[in-house]
Amino acid sequence: MDKIKIVLVGQPNVGKSSLLNALVGPKVVISNYPGTTVEVTKVQKTFDGIEMSFLDTPGIYSISDRSEEEKVTEKILFEEEIDGVIVVSDATALERSLYVLLQIMEADIPAVIALNFVEDARSKGIKIDCKRLEKALGISVIPINPITKKGIDDLLNSLLRIKDKKVKFRVEYDDHIEEAISQISSKLKETRLPKRFISVRILEGDEDFYKYLGDEKILDSIKKNLSEKHPKIDRDIAVTRYGIASLLAEEATQIVHTVRGEDIQEKVDRLLLHRSWGPVITMLILVITFGVLLYLGNLLQSILMDLTSNFLSFLHITGNSMPDIVLARSLTGLAAGISIALPYVFLFYLLLGLLEDMGILSRFIVNAERFFGKFGMPGKAFIPLALGLGCTVPATKATRVLSSKREQFYVASFLSFVPCSSRTAIIMGVVGFYGGIRLAFYVFLTLLMAALIWAFAIKKLYHVSREPLLLELPPYRKPLAGNILAKGWFRMKDFIYVVIPLLMVGGAVYGILDAYNITHMVVQPLSVITSWLGLPDVTIIPLTFGFLQKDLTGAMLVSVLGSNISSVLTPVQIYTFGVASAIGIPCINAFAMLIREFGFRRAVSLTTVSIGYGILFAGLLLRIIFIF
Amino acid sequence: MIKKEDEQKVAEEDILRTLGEKNGDASLKSLMEEVQSSGSAFSRAIENIEKKNLIRLENNRASLTDKGIKKADDILRKHLVVENYFKESRGAAEAHSIAHIFEHRLSEEAIKNMESLYNLREKGEPLLKLKPYEEGLIVNIALPDSKLFERVVSMGIFIGEKVTVAGKIPGGVIIKIKNKKFVVDKNIAEYIRVIKNG
Ligand SMILES: Nc1nc2c(ncn2[C@@H]2O[C@H](COP(=O)(O)OP(=O)(O)OP(=O)(O)O)[C@@H](O)[C@H]2O)c(=O)[nH]1
Ligand SMILES: [Mg+2]
Numbered sequence: 001m002d003k004i005k006i007v008l009v010g011q012p013n014v015g016k017s018s019l020l021n022a023l024v025g026p027k028v029v030i031s032n033y034p035g036t037t038v039e040v041t042k043v044q045k046t047f048d049g050i051e052m053s054f055l056d057t058p059g060i061y062s063i064s065d066r067s068e069e070e071k072v073t074e075k076i077l078f079e080e081e082i083d084g085v086i087v088v089s090d091a092t093a094l095e096r097s098l099y100v101l102l103q104i105m106e107a108d109i110p111a112v113i114a115l116n117f118v119e120d121a122r123s124k125g126i127k128i129d130c131k132r133l134e135k136a137l138g139i140s141v142i143p144i145n146p147i148t149k150k151g152i153d154d155l156l157n158s159l160l161r162i163k164d165k166k167v168k169f170r171v172e173y174d175d176h177i178e179e180a181i182s183q184i185s186s187k188l189k190e191t192r193l194p195k196r197f198i199s200v201r202i203l204e205g206d207e208d209f210y211k212y213l214g215d216e217k218i219l220d221s222i223k224k225n226l227s228e229k230h231p232k233i234d235r236d237i238a239v240t241r242y243g244i245a246s247l248l249a250e251e252a253t254q255i256v257h258t259v260r261g262e263d264i265q266e267k268v269d270r271l272l273l274h275r276s277w278g279p280v281i282t283m284l285i286l287v288i289t290f291g292v293l294l295y296l297g298n299l300l301q302s303i304l305m306d307l308t309s310n311f312l313s314f315l316h317i318t319g320n321s322m323p324d325i326v327l328a329r330s331l332t333g334l335a336a337g338i339s340i341a342l343p344y345v346f347l348f349y350l351l352l353g354l355l356e357d358m359g360i361l362s363r364f365i366v367n368a369e370r371f372f373g374k375f376g377m378p379g380k381a382f383i384p385l386a387l388g389l390g391c392t393v394p395a396t397k398a399t400r401v402l403s404s405k406r407e408q409f410y411v412a413s414f415l416s417f418v419p420c421s422s423r424t425a426i427i428m429g430v431v432g433f434y435g436g437i438r439l440a441f442y443v444f445l446t447l448l449m450a451a452l453i454w455a456f457a458i459k460k461l462y463h464v465s466r467e468p469l470l471l472e473l474p475p476y477r478k479p480l481a482g483n484i485l486a487k488g489w490f491r492m493k494d495f496i497y498v499v500i501p502l503l504m505v506g507g508a509v510y511g512i513l514d515a516y517n518i519t520h521m522v523v524q525p526l527s528v529i530t531s532w533l534g535l536p537d538v539t540i541i542p543l544t545f546g547f548l549q550k551d552l553t554g555a556m557l558v559s560v561l562g563s564n565i566s567s568v569l570t571p572v573q574i575y576t577f578g579v580a581s582a583i584g585i586p587c588i589n590a591f592a593m594l595i596r597e598f599g600f601r602r603a604v605s606l607t608t609v610s611i612g613y614g615i616l617f618a619g620l621l622l623r624i625i626f627i628f
Numbered sequence: 629m630i631k632k633e634d635e636q637k638v639a640e641e642d643i644l645r646t647l648g649e650k651n652g653d654a655s656l657k658s659l660m661e662e663v664q665s666s667g668s669a670f671s672r673a674i675e676n677i678e679k680k681n682l683i684r685l686e687n688n689r690a691s692l693t694d695k696g697i698k699k700a701d702d703i704l705r706k707h708l709v710v711e712n713y714f715k716e717s718r719g720a721a722e723a724h725s726i727a728h729i730f731e732h733r734l735s736e737e738a739i740k741n742m743e744s745l746y747n748l749r750e751k752g753e754p755l756l757k758l759k760p761y762e763e764g765l766i767v768n769i770a771l772p773d774s775k776l777f778e779r780v781v782s783m784g785i786f787i788g789e790k791v792t793v794a795g796k797i798p799g800g801v802i803i804k805i806k807n808k809k810f811v812v813d814k815n816i817a818e819y820i821r822v823i824k825n826g
Contacts, residue, residue, distance in 0.1 A: 275796065
């Protein structure tokens with residue numbers, strides 16, 4: 001069977017992931033801000049007996065080796081065998097899309113343009129002459145709409161023929177650059193990639209391509225020869241390329257009418273980006289969001305708790321024999337997962353999706369920058385930190401939007417203090433449920449305090465050079481219910497498939513340990529920690545299980561202390577327990593993600609330091625509380 | 629970047645301009661060397677401009693007619709505008725070559741804009757000087773870091789674009805260019821030079 005491998009490329013937030021979902025069905029998360037996709041997703045589907053694979057990539061404005069995401073896309077394009085590229089383009093800002101396209105065409109990779117936001121452009125009075133653009137570039141230009149699926153069939157048809165397409169258009173630079181290109185070309189080793197392209201990359205200073213040069217000294221002498229006329233050749237190349245892109249765009253763009261006056265987008269931005277209104281409204285929206293989350297979450301939690309406990313008593317498991325104990329314990333784990341964690345996770349993702357897709361979340365970045373900036377935290381960190389309120393694992397991955405590994409690690413370290421939904425479930429479902437909502441609120445405040453102290457300490461110890469902020473703000477859009485539900489499901493899927501089974505297994509393991517009376521063997525040596533925290537020795541069990549998976553903490557606490565926790569623990573103990581379990585790396589998955597992003601050593605040190613810090617902090621607070 | 633169907637037009641304009649530079653008269657051989665187009669495009673171009681009464685052919689030499697002189701002046705002017713425009717940042721010889729690339733494709737209006745931009749670039753002040761909702765024209769982007777320069781340019785923040793400040797934050801500005809909004813660090817904005825509109 002014939003196979004075709006196609007890569008979707010384009011600037012951030014242009015609709016690549018939307019197009020992927022339109023081509024092959026819902027597979028990836030779509031959000032209305034740049035930097036949603038941070039890794040490559042490959043999806044296969046058969047059309048007309050041809051096996052097509054599509055690769056969704058992180059958005060890029062240009063192919064240069066700046067941020068992590070760009071490197072990912074660059075790698076796919078230039079190091080893998082691919083048959084063609086769909087350059088998803090923005091009809092309202094065509095020249096930018098053409099810039100990337102020109103870079104791709106320089107590598108002799110066949111491409112088609114999928115022209116998105118055609119309707120948006122029309123309402124702004126912009127019309128694109130696709131035929132004219134096709135003629136100028138020698139490639140297909142197909143208007144699409146991933147939401148209504150318009151143009152998808154045309155796109156597929158043209159992809160079926162993409163293998164036979166030859167790249168005709170080529171960017172020509174001025175004579176001196178051209179001469180340098182041919183000089184370098186003549187010195188290059190034989191490769192799959194066109195020599196002209198490699199030479200241009202080398203002249204642009206892309207070090208990944210230096211390896212094709214037999215001898216790097218050649219480059220120095222060529223650059224030296226050029227230095228008189230092109231002291232900054234890399235930017236001359238960029239200017240020429242952008243100049244050509246804008247000329248091409250200008251030729252194909254027709255301004256039908258100009259829009260007068262301010263539209264609604266502008267009016268909203270005048271408020272949300274305002275120096276004092278912006279932060280106020282941001283706080284207001286956040287407070288309302290959390291109010292809704294906590295209120296509805298609590299409501300759902302009590303309903304689900306009733307349901308599950310009714311169900312458990314209906315099953316009537318005695319718990320006398322070993323299999324019975326295991327069954328009972330794992331069902332308790334399941335019940336805890338469904339009633340304590342699920343409501344918060346579910347609601348959180350619906351609310352987050354709403355804020356994301358309306359374009360409000362990215363305005364928060366601006367307002368956060370006013371605040372974060374003081375702590376040396378880049379505003380870009382806002383999205384990963386907000387995602388962290390859902391789950392630490394994708395949030396850790398999302399730190400890739402930051403410009404350097406060092407900055408990325410710095411932001412990731414703060415995820416230790418951002419309560420993910422599992423930790424919120426402990427704070428709300430255990431501290432709030434048994435100790436009162438006020439106590440839960442104190443835990444949240446304590447986390448904030450711990451994070452601020454961490455920020456100050458780290459600012460002293462770990463120098464983070466801040467990359468300059470350069471970020472595009474997406475337009476406000478009408479949220480689509482279907483999309484919010486779909487991505488809510490993608491993000492919750494792991495919780496259901498991984499966490500809930502883990503809760504059942506954890507419950508069963510504890511049942512066995514308990515039945516054979518071996519829990520004290522674990523409890524005894526670690527009693528240093530619990531006594532430092534002023535907690536009963538057995539609470540080390542939920543805390544330890546919590547290192548594996550935070551959701552186990554709540555379930556295990558009920559297992560070791562019985563369901564009437566408020567009669568066993570004092571409010572202060574409930575509070576300390578909440579703080580100690582909420583700071584740190586929340587589960588084994590998050591730990592694995594840290595290893596993947598930062599390597600084993602950094603992952604281990606961050607984990608130990610943050611968990612240690614959490615325990616130390618909770619114990620110290622306890623002592624301070626007792627002084628008063 | 630030059631398309632096949634454009635090649636002849638480019639050759640025609642180049643021939644006229646070169647003739648203009650040589651006081652209106654040159655041998656075909658030297659013209660052909662100078663113009664650097666394929667032989668067939670060259671002879672078609674010569675044929676065509678002769679037909680349009682822009683040049684006269686005699687003894688393997690070409691000379692401009694009165695109509696041709698006017699046309700050549702016009703082309704030369706365009707060329708010089710583009711060349712001037714790039715001269716400061718890119719050096720004379722290179723600006724000349726860039727002019728070769730761009731002149732044939734730029735519309736009359738774009739050339740005019742370039743001309744005025746060039747005259748204005750000295751007057752530019754840092755983007756940070758604009759107050760919220762003030763509009764300006766980008767006349768220069770003098771970022772020293774080339775990678776950052778490419779990033780800025782590829783995002784659509786380019787010389788000749790109209791820019792409006794949509795807000796300020798302690799670390800930078802929020803700007804709007806062609807319906808797109810950006811948050812730009814002050815360390816970058818400092819190098820983006822604009823002139824106020826109006
Ligand atoms: N109105 C409208 N919105 C669209 C269209 N296509 C995509 N969108 C919206 O544009 C936003 C961005 O879409 P994505 O598919 O996430 O963009 P992306 O290119 O994958 O973005 P990154 O992964 O960040 O690079 C989402 O809010 C989409 O709903 C369209 O044709 N019309
Ligand atoms: Mg995406």
